[in-house]
Amino acid sequence: MGDKNDVWQGTLALMVLKTLQTLGALHGYGIARRIEQTSGDLLSVNYGTLYPALLKLEQEGYIASEWGVSDNNRKAKFYKLTRAGRKQLEREAREWEQTTAILARFLSSKEQPS
Amino acid sequence: MNRLRGLLARLGNLFHKEQLDHDLDNELANHLELHIADNLRAGMTSEQARYAAMLKLGGIEQTKESVRDQRGIPMLETFLQDLRFGLRMLRKSPAFTAIAILTLAVGIGANTAIFSFVSGALLRSLPYRDANRLMILWSSEPERGWKKNIVSAADFADWRAQSKSFEDMAGYIDSAANLSNGHEAMAVNGLEVTSNFFSVLGLTPELGQSFRMGDDRPGAPKVALISHALWVQRFASDPAIAGKIIQLNQQSYTILGVMPASFVVPTDGESDVQFWTPFELDPVAPVRDMHAIFVVGRLAAGATQTRAQQEMTLIAQRLQQQYRKSNAGWTVAVETLNQSMSGNVRPVLLILMGAVGCVLLIACVNVANLQLSRGVSRRREFAIRGALGADRKRVVRQLLTESILLSFSAAALGILLAQWSVELVRKIYLATDPGFAAVRVDARVLLFTLALSVITAFLFGLAPAWMTSGVNPQQTLKESGRSSGASAKTHSLRGVLVAGECALAVVLLVGAGLLIRTFDAVTRVDPGFDPHNVLSFHVSLAGPRYEAPADRAVFYDRMVEKIKSLPGVEAASIVTVPPFLGYNGWGFITEENPAPPPEEEPDASYQVIGPEYFQTLRIPLLQGRTFTLADRQGSALVAIINKTLAQKYWPGEDVLGKHLRMSTAEPNSAWMTVVGIVGDVRRLGLAEELSPELYVPYRQYPWMNLPRSAVVRTYANPLLVANAIRRSVSEIDPNEAIDSVTTMERVIHLHSLNDRSFNMVLLGTLAGLALLLSVVGIYSVMSYSVSQRTQEIGVRLALGARRKDVLWLVLRIGAKTAIIGVAIGLFASLLLSRLMSSLLFKVSAADPATFISVGILLSAVVFLANYIPARRATQVDPMVALRYE
Numbered sequence: 001m002g003d004k005n006d007v008w009q010g011t012l013a014l015m016v017l018k019t020l021q022t023l024g025a026l027h028g029y030g031i032a033r034r035i036e037q038t039s040g041d042l043l044s045v046n047y048g049t050l051y052p053a054l055l056k057l058e059q060e061g062y063i064a065s066e067w068g069v070s071d072n073n074r075k076a077k078f079y080k081l082t083r084a085g086r087k088q089l090e091r092e093a094r095e096w097e098q099t100t101a102i103l104a105r106f107l108s109s110k111e112q113p114s
Numbered sequence: 115m116n117r118l119r120g121l122l123a124r125l126g127n128l129f130h131k132e133q134l135d136h137d138l139d140n141e142l143a144n145h146l147e148l149h150i151a152d153n154l155r156a157g158m159t160s161e162q163a164r165y166a167a168m169l170k171l172g173g174i175e176q177t178k179e180s181v182r183d184q185r186g187i188p189m190l191e192t193f194l195q196d197l198r199f200g201l202r203m204l205r206k207s208p209a210f211t212a213i214a215i216l217t218l219a220v221g222i223g224a225n226t227a228i229f230s231f232v233s234g235a236l237l238r239s240l241p242y243r244d245a246n247r248l249m250i251l252w253s254s255e256p257e258r259g260w261k262k263n264i265v266s267a268a269d270f271a272d273w274r275a276q277s278k279s280f281e282d283m284a285g286y287i288d289s290a291a292n293l294s295n296g297h298e299a300m301a302v303n304g305l306e307v308t309s310n311f312f313s314v315l316g317l318t319p320e321l322g323q324s325f326r327m328g329d330d331r332p333g334a335p336k337v338a339l340i341s342h343a344l345w346v347q348r349f350a351s352d353p354a355i356a357g358k359i360i361q362l363n364q365q366s367y368t369i370l371g372v373m374p375a376s377f378v379v380p381t382d383g384e385s386d387v388q389f390w391t392p393f394e395l396d397p398v399a400p401v402r403d404m405h406a407i408f409v410v411g412r413l414a415a416g417a418t419q420t421r422a423q424q425e426m427t428l429i430a431q432r433l434q435q436q437y438r439k440s441n442a443g444w445t446v447a448v449e450t451l452n453q454s455m456s457g458n459v460r461p462v463l464l465i466l467m468g469a470v471g472c473v474l475l476i477a478c479v480n481v482a483n484l485q486l487s488r489g490v491s492r493r494r495e496f497a498i499r500g501a502l503g504a505d506r507k508r509v510v511r512q513l514l515t516e517s518i519l520l521s522f523s524a525a526a527l528g529i530l531l532a533q534w535s536v537e538l539v540r541k542i543y544l545a546t547d548p549g550f551a552a553v554r555v556d557a558r559v560l561l562f563t564l565a566l567s568v569i570t571a572f573l574f575g576l577a578p579a580w581m582t583s584g585v586n587p588q589q590t591l592k593e594s595g596r597s598s599g600a601s602a603k604t605h606s607l608r609g610v611l612v613a614g615e616c617a618l619a620v621v622l623l624v625g626a627g628l629l630i631r632t633f634d635a636v637t638r639v640d641p642g643f644d645p646h647n648v649l650s651f652h653v654s655l656a657g658p659r660y661e662a663p664a665d666r667a668v669f670y671d672r673m674v675e676k677i678k679s680l681p682g683v684e685a686a687s688i689v690t691v692p693p694f695l696g697y698n699g700w701g702f703i704t705e706e707n708p709a710p711p712p713e714e715e716p717d718a719s720y721q722v723i724g725p726e727y728f729q730t731l732r733i734p735l736l737q738g739r740t741f742t743l744a745d746r747q748g749s750a751l752v753a754i755i756n757k758t759l760a761q762k763y764w765p766g767e768d769v770l771g772k773h774l775r776m777s778t779a780e781p782n783s784a785w786m787t788v789v790g791i792v793g794d795v796r797r798l799g800l801a802e803e804l805s806p807e808l809y810v811p812y813r814q815y816p817w818m819n820l821p822r823s824a825v826v827r828t829y830a831n832p833l834l835v836a837n838a839i840r841r842s843v844s845e846i847d848p849n850e851a852i853d854s855v856t857t858m859e860r861v862i863h864l865h866s867l868n869d870r871s872f873n874m875v876l877l878g879t880l881a882g883l884a885l886l887l888s889v890v891g892i893y894s895v896m897s898y899s900v901s902q903r904t905q906e907i908g909v910r911l912a913l914g915a916r917r918k919d920v921l922w923l924v925l926r927i928g929a930k931t932a933i934i935g936v937a938i939g940l941f942a943s944l945l946l947s948r949l950m951s952s953l954l955f956k957v958s959a960a961d962p963a964t965f966i967s968v969g970i971l972l973s974a975v976v977f978l979a980n981y982i983p984a985r986r987a988t989q990v991d992p993m994v995a996l997r998y999e
Contacts, residue, residue, distance in 0.1 A: 028141060029148040046172025047145065051138075052184040059120040059184075072151055076144045077137070084116070 012053050013062075014096060017081060017089040020063060025080040027070055028054060054079060062088050127185045138181055142174055196515035203516060210488055214481045215524045217890075220883060221477030222521070222570060223528030226555065226563045227535050228470040228876075232463050233562070234553035236456050238383070241376035243316025244412075249422060250381055250454040251283065251409040254447040257713070262447060265409050266440070268402035272433060273409070273446070279417035279425045284314040285407040286379075287393060290654045290822075291362040294849050295348070301654060301853035302344065302362075303386055305379070306393035312373075314412050315380065321345075322356035322371020330392035337392065338367040342375035344388040360389075363657025364849055367391065380410045383455040403440040403778065410451075423448040442712035462873050465950050469625060469880045472618045474566075476884050478574035479615045480891035481520070485513075485574065486604050487898050489582025496583055509583035510576075517575025518568070525567035529555065532563075543872060581607065605899075612895055612928075613935035619881075619888040620939025620972055624947060626881035627964035628957055629874040635956040636870060642795035643693060643731035645858035647684075649832035650692045650825050652854035653843060663815035664747075669846065670812055670821075674724055676842040677826055682835055686826040687724035688812060692858065693731075693795045694865040695823070702808065704763055705773035705785055715777055718759055718806040719797050722821045725811070728792055730827045731858075738770045738790030746813040754790040759806035774808075786810065800866035801955040825858070832857050873953060885975070893979040896928050900983040904990060912992040920988045928980035936972050940965055 012035075019034045020026060026034070031054075032047040057063045062085035070076035081089070127134060146167050153163035171177060204211040242248060252262040253269060265273075265285070274283045286307040292299045305311075309325040318324060319339060329337055338360060340349075349355055359366045378385045413422060426446035434441045456463075496509055533555050544550045581604055653673070660666045670688050677686045690698050700720040703710065710716070725741045727733075736757060745752050753774065760769045773785035794804045812821060828835055836855050843852050900907075903924070910920055947959040957964070 027144070027148075029145040032145075033152075046177075047149075047170050048172035048174075048177035048180070051141070051177055052180045055181055055184045056120065059123040060116040061119055062116070070144065070148065072148060074144050074147065075140065076148075077141045 011096075012050070013057055014089070014092050016050075016053060016057060016079075017062065017085055017092070020079060020081045021086065021089055025068070025078040027068075027076040027078050031079065057085070061085075121187075124185065124187050131186075134185060135178075135182075138178060142171070142177065146171065146174075192511075193515065196512050197519065199512065200516040200519045204519060207488070210484060211520070214484055214520050215527060217477045217480050217887065218521055218524030218570065218574075219527035219531060220887065221474035221528070222525050222563060222567055223531030223535070224470045224473050224880065224883065225566055226528055226532035226559060227539075228463075228466050229562050230532065230536050230555050230559045231553050232467055233556070233558050234550070235459050235463060236452065237558070238452070238455070238552050240378065240380075240451060241317060241374070242380075242451075245451055247413045248315065248380065248451050249280075249411050249413060249419060249448050250451060251411055251426065252447040252449070253405055254445050255443045256445075257443055262449075264405045265407045266402050266405050267400035267407060268437075269433065269441070269444075270407050270409055271400050273426065273429060276429050276432075277411075277422070277425055279414055279422035280411040281414045282310055282314050283409055283411035284308045284311040285393070285409050286311060287407055289391070289656075290652070290853075291389070291656055292364075292654060292849055292851050293344075293348070293389075294361045294364065299844065299849050299851040300348070301652070301851040302388040304362075304389040304391060305387055306391050309392050311390070311410075314410060316412075317373070317377065319371035320374045321353070322369070324371065325390075325392055330394060332394045334392065334394075336365060336367045337370050338362065339371050339373050339390040340369055341373055341377065341388045345372045362389065362391070363654075364659060365657060380451055381408050381454050402437055411448075419448060419450060439712050458869070461950070461952050462869075465625065465953070466873075466876055466880070468946075469622050469877055469884075472622050473880055473884050473887065474570065475573070476615050476618050476887045476891065478570060479611045479618075480887055480894070481574040482578050483608060483611055483891060483895050483898075485517075485578035486581065486608060489513075489578050490604070492582065497586075506583050510579045513579035513583065514571065514575050517571040517579070521567040521571035521574075524570075525563055528567075529560065529563060532559075539876075543868075577607065608895055608899070609927075609931050612892055612931045613938065615888040615891050616932055616935025616972060616976060617939035617942060619884045620936055620968055621943045621946060622877070622881040622884040623968040623972065624940070624943035624964055625950060626874070626878045627968055628947060628950065628954055628959065628961060629870070629877050631957040631961060631964060632953065632955045633867075633870050633874045636800045636866060639796065639800040641693065641800060641862060642793055643733045643858075645731075645862050647828050647830070647832050648731065648825055648858040649828065649836065649839075650695070650823060650854075650856055650858055650861065651836070651839065651852045652823050653850060653852050654822060655820065655850065659847075659849075660820075663820075666820060667747075667813055667815060669850075670724065672846050673824070673843060674726075676846065677824075677835075677839055680835055680838045680842065682828050682830055684827040684829055685726045685730040686824060687727035687730045688821045688824045689723045689727055690721045690821040690823065692823050692825055692861070693797055694799060694858075694861050697798055697805075700808075701777035702774050703777050705775075706764075716763055716806070718755075718808040720776075721807065721809050722812050723809050727809070727825070730825050731795070732827075733795055734793040736791045736793060738788070740790055740792075741809075741811040743813070745811040747815055749814070751784050751786040751814055752789045752811065753786040754792055754809040755788055756792055756794050756804075756807040756809075758794050758804045759808060760791050762806055800862065823854075870953075885972075889975050889979050892928075892932070892976055893983070896980050897983040899927075900924055900987040904987060907987050908990060908992045908994070911988075911990075917988045921984055924984035924987055925977075925980055928984070929977065932973065932976035932980070936969055936976070939972070940969055943968075 015035050015038075016031055019031050019038075023030075023034060028050060029047070032050050054063070054065075058065055058079070062082060063079050064082050065077050065079050067075055068078045146164075149167035149170065150160075150163045153166055154160065158166065168174070239245070240248075251265065251273065253265045254261050254263060267285075270283070270285050274280075277283070284307065286305045289304045289306045291302055291304060293302045294300075307325070307330075309327055309329040312318065312324045320342065322339075324339065325337065328334060340355075340360070345351060345355060349358075352358070355369055356371055358369050360369055361367075373390065375385075377387060379387060411422075413419070423446075426448055430441075430445040434444065453460075499509060500506075536553060536555055540550050540553055655666055655669060660669060674686050674688065677683055698720050699717050701715045701717045704716065721727075723741070725743060725745075728735060728740050738754070740754065741752065755769070764772055769788055769791060772788045774788070775783065775785050792809070795807065796802060797805050797807060826832065826835065826839065833855075839855075840852055843850055907920055907924075910923075911917070943965065944960055951959045
């Protein structure tokens, strides 16, 4: 794990929170598929990296998990957003929008030779 | 906030790993199944579907591993893993574990025990506000050896007025009184204090109020504070005690309040004080040439001990010039309360602390040696771990964890040992020294032990761990099975350790040897009198009733007469202070030299006695006569002097008939004539110099000092007449009570032998431990290295070497190490023993007898520890040795 991964972990967490807000309770595989689909298959990572991220969010109290039954009639672990998670999502989304806005402005500014 | 929550969750996860692993397995299996199902639906074959799903997940094991890292705290888990593994390793070799723990427990236990003395005596916390800002101020005349003397009332007043580094100063004097309140009279100890005494100390009464300004002015109404113990004992904890009246020496005092039980006298930590009264400081003409007051001061904000000392020295110099007659040579010594209270024990405790540190070092050396030997036999284990990818740091960490385990177990055992031995010592010495009450294994001591055991683990664990972990996996594994000898590196480390161990043992033995020789020398000193069957006691005769000398003399006459008529009593006399119980020094002048410069004025211990004093103590009369009943008021003034005084001031002259006079006496008053010379008595202790002593008869009402003690010689155990004496005294005056009843033998023991026996026994025990540990250590190292060489010895014997030569070969190495160790130890002792010269008596710090015998003793012991395994090695059958693995 290096710095790149940390950046990825940060955005991954945001994606997870957003996914759970949109779709409600979901198991790990479902979250992974949803993120992949939403990103238009541009984003392709190992699904395995999702699980430590889920655990971390759960430890921090942003999501909660419980065992339920999945489509294939098996016991599966479902994750859902907590109240703290909802707030965190708002906060992070706002920050993310600010960052992208700044970056967008920065990148679109034309160089003006004096 | 959420981070902390995360950390707590991770900590919690350390405890139900299996359940979590199981859940994770399920979750991942389900993930794969869902993915495979999706893939099948997309038209893959079942094999492709499985493969693609696995690929996408990125490896089940890797995923699990990273989830586990997120789940717990990896470093802590490694530690716990090491701990479990360490426990298993230690259980696997119980002999090693037991020996190591026992050795370390002795070392750590001894340190814990000695530290509880240090903590109790040197680091003792005092009941006063900001106690570290309080200083004791002494009058000091270093030239004459009076480094810490009490202060004259005039000097005290000047210091108080002139110094800026002190917020305020208070003075106090020991006092004693008879408390009579309808009950039987009771002798009580007290302090006369300036009215600001408790405000300087920052101590408030637990009941009622403290002294007020002006309570110490002459003529102020008489008030008193009483101690918690007296309040409980004598006044049944009466909550309305304030305002009641008590009789001290038949004078009425109004009780202002009750002081808490935590009170101790600032100078010496004594807690046996039952009452406090304000003393009357004469503001008009305070006495300048009588030193009587203890002074305690509180540093002003921003002042330090050093600054205060500097300022006080300047003030003293000014006073020297101003009052040459009384102040010539006198300066001031400023010390902290802790310095004052632990003055005598500080050097002893520091030496003991050093000694016990040496014992621990020896214990560490032994365990380090054991670790080294074990490390050799565990080389394969480390090689395999190395081959599996553990780096050296990881192996060292594992070994240090084992060391910590050992040292913590040892600490637990050591604390038990310490608790037990501290209790033992406390029981023995508490009766004679109340300071031992503060000695216990408390939280501070336990904290010290905890820190010590961590340090210990590194001391004995780090070097062996580093050394044994540095194995080359390939080579070691290739050597498979063959017990290869230890490397040259570990060999030389062992040599250093053994030599160091010898050196430490030598240092301790020399220290103990010097103390034993000192104790022996002290017990051989002749006190100058026969203490056997002599009782001594105290009778205060304070108060207005005995203010007139004639009244006092009548009381003494009757008391001595009554005591002498008791069955079993041979002789009795009153005396100012019996030998060993104090010094009562006064200046005097002789007819030959009536006006000496102040700093050369002669002085002597001044004792007011009865006619039978010398007979009672069996002090030999060398010349002239003793006092008789005819030496009374009106007859010519007489004095008896001791041999030292005669030789010092009239060397080689016929002393009988010479004249002298106390220097405080009126000019032109009558001279005293020397009528006798008696043998010298050790006034201040067996190990003290002989001092000049001057005796005068009480019936001549000799000037101010009133005798307050008596000595009685009996035919049998003197304590048997104590009660009869008590009754006789209360028959003469029911308001008088005797106290401090003891035998002179006990006085000598307490005063001169008790502390020394304590030092000797403690340091002796430590030295014994050191010797034992180092012998065991040397023996085990030698046995081990001989056993390593069994094969080589077999080869030599098979090739025709004589046993004698082989024996010598083995012995030589051990002998060399030992000699180096002993030599270093003796040299170090030579440097270190000087530090303890204050504890020695009639023995030089470089006492050849001690050094030589310790050198021989240790060499002999080390030789034996070498010889036994060496001899065993040469006894082996060459054939067996050759096959020996």
